[in-house]
Amino acid sequence: MLFKPQQASIGLDISDRSIKATQLRRNLRGKLELQALSAIELPPTVFNDGEIKESAALTNALTELLTKPQYGSFNTSYVTACLPETKTFIKMIDIPPMPENEIGQAIKWEAEYHIPIPIDDTYWDWQKINSNKKINTRLPVLLAVVPKNIVDTYTKAIIDAKLIPLALEVEAVPITRSLLTCSNGEKKDSATMIIDIGATRTSLIVVDLNSIQFTVSLPISGRGVTETIASSLKLTEDQAEKAKIICGLDPKKCHGAMAEILHQMMDDLVNRIRESIVFYREHFPQGNKIEEIILCGGGSNFKLIDKHLNAKLELPVRRGNPWLNLEPSPCPLKPGELITHTTAIGLALRASLNSEDYD
Structure with a gap:
């Protein structure tokens, strides 16, 4: 699933040249705060434009990332990871108003006209979006599409590291969640x-x-x-x-x-x-x-x-x-370092926030 929230997990930002991980927790005041944080650089041979070329090296890096945190300690095997932006497609489309149970099939038909690969070779998800129009003749929908081979190879590397993937998100979603106030x-x-x-x-x-x-x-x-x-x-x-x-x-x-x-x-x-x-x-x-x-x-x-x-x-x-939605408290990172953890924090926020405004 690309949009819908699930249970708390480690936010895992996997990119071509580095991996970053963040875990959050709620304190006694019910506010979110940092529990653990880690980052590791990857050799340039592990990825090529978002595609995994050395799966074993990635799995080993994931293991090291979580067993040697820079701050705190990770205490769960559940992870929410992001998919490479260069391999994902996000597009707003619109369809005629229709019963809820018919929307999925209608979006699948419409998606064929908007993505460069067959829809059956992809995993896809969608969400209805808000509109300024008081009377809508069309239903605006945000569509996210990812090739199956990308999702499957990322999932395998995560599982091989003895982690449990709860969700994979397109990168724009956790970035937005992290940088905008999404608690109301x-x-x-x-x-x-x-x-x-x-x-x-x-x-x-x-x-x-x-x-x-x-x-x-x-x-x-x-x-x-x-x-x-x-x-x-x-x-x-x-x-x-x-x-x-x-x-x-x-x-x-x-x-x-x-x-x-x-x-x-x-x-x-x-x-x-x-x-x-x-x-x-x-x-x-x-x-x-x-x-x-x-x-x-x-x-x-x-x-x-x-x-x-x-x-x-x-x-x-x-x-x-990226600290915007967390409890005001001393951050273990300098501002220049913190901004590089935007995606990982947004992934960790996914299931921690009550609001789904930016999910």
Whole structure:
């Protein structure tokens, strides 16, 4: 299942170059707090564009991840994991109003027109979404589709690590759950765009009317930028990553060399964001105006990125806070490290929240 909540479990964020795990618990005040947290880097040979190439290595890494936590201790074998964004399809479709028991079959027929592979070769799930229209002639539905071979290989690796997969989610869902307040059903009269700059790609997620409306995957990556910096400035990748974080877009740092390189990536990103904002306005007429941008992902962890986007897009831009739905308490991670755990925290939140606003 891709959307519906189940029992509490470890949030397991599996990506091409790292794995992160988070477990939450309720304290005596009934508030959610961190129980355990862990992260481990993966060799570049384990994955290729979201596909597992070395299953045994992944299984061993999962075992090490949970037996050697950075904070606390994990006390369950149940996990909720995410699927690679590059291998999943999320799309809003609409169907005629009909009895509840007929919706599933109608969505299956409609999905054939929207995904590039046969529907029988996929696992898929859906949820009805809210609309601004008082009288709907069509029923808007959020559809999530994943190839069976991707789900099956991820599930096998998890089971081989002696873990019990309760659910697999498309990545946009836990990211949204983690960064937006989802403990109540209040409806906003504006839309939010989340920009997740990851190691291997960037995702744009538009959230409106308490639902994900659409997502876009972009060929812009934090690791790609780091490699460009390393090559241009003749640094190691570790040196380039540190310099990127410290200097960022500040022209007074690193003699302006870092800002010059990052501006190339930022110009591309700004253009893609503008295109997506126009697309949402033109293709989702029932939606609200996008009035806020939230940044997340390790690739967004460099100086002045928020101010640069704010100036270029003329929209409020802020760094995401994955701690938003947890008990205010000291975090064992620095802000730059915490933002890389956004997805894992969102996965751990899945069954812990009473509200299903963003599930």
